[in-house]
Amino acid sequence: MGLAYNTIESPHYKVVCIYQNFDRSRLNVQIYSSDTKRWKILDDTLDLSNNHVPFLTRGVYMNGGMYWSPINNPIDSWYCFKLDIEKFKKLELPSSMKKACSTSVRYFGESCGYLHLAEMDRLKGCLYVYEMMHDCSDWVVKYEVEIVKLMVEFHKSVWCNWCIGRLEILDIVRGEEQEEENTFMVLKCCREIIGVNLLDKSFNKLFDIVTRDTYGRTMESHRYVAI
The missing domain is CATH 2.40.128 (Lipocalin)
Known part of the structure; x- marks a missing residue:
């Protein structure tokens, strides 16, 4: 329904x-x-x-x-x-998702009239964000993030496949047409929520999760909340 x-x-x-x-x-x-x-x-x-x-x-x-x-x-x-x-x-899925066993879909959602898919390539340590064309005929890679390199810089420590497996994409939010530089992604890594600008690749910690580790559980995100 x-x-x-x-x-x-x-x-x-x-x-x-x-x-x-x-x-x-x-x-x-x-x-x-x-x-x-x-x-x-x-x-x-x-x-x-x-x-x-x-x-x-x-x-x-x-x-x-x-x-x-x-x-x-x-x-x-x-x-x-x-x-x-x-x-x-x-x-149709992007061609790489049909044949690459080292990749996995990590996100599906819409923002500002654009449909997005995100996949993780563990071998390359890269996260690819696809955008569906408006006629639904194909996908294009809109953003690419060297996620392992970014996380190593953020945590100042070595990252591994175990860490990538615990990474969740909570949301991808597009900026308006005149403000695309504000497009960002929200990640959950262990007990931290991190914001990543998808254009300049800058990042910052939004807040810490103080409850028990939620590994193995899927988190739901909501852009709009009552205040």
Whole structure:
């Protein structure tokens, strides 16, 4: 179940319900519109005959579409749902993610109308942030961070694969068009939260985590909080 809502475009919202049919061979879609106050059953469905049921988790709404994280999904089973045409659309991962066993997806999210994927190459000690093209046809490497070099400089100590394994990307926030130099990434490393500018590669510690070590647990981040 997903809620698609952009108050800049319209005062109305839509609720998207995606579910398996009785024999689990297809994904069906129903859409509720606050404008018509009715549910609509779509004719377009997603065939599951390849036995790959996509994990529809960590969804984001962007440019008239619902996108879900490719993490834990098979390479050939990553889709988005385009609300403007009310159809599923198959998506492709960056080519390096399809074949490089030394890499792993560490982040999926949206900021300022851009969809981002981040992968870690442990062999090179680099973190790559991809940006999806607006027509969803391909990905481009938007930012590259020599994460091991940066962390060694930050901690003034040697970093290893064990340390990389404990690194989490909590968020990637793009600056506005005229302020792209303010684009930054928020990392969790052990008990520290670190901010990294993705253009000039400067960094600073935002705060320490004073609770028990959360290794093995996935942290959720929220950009907007009530104050």
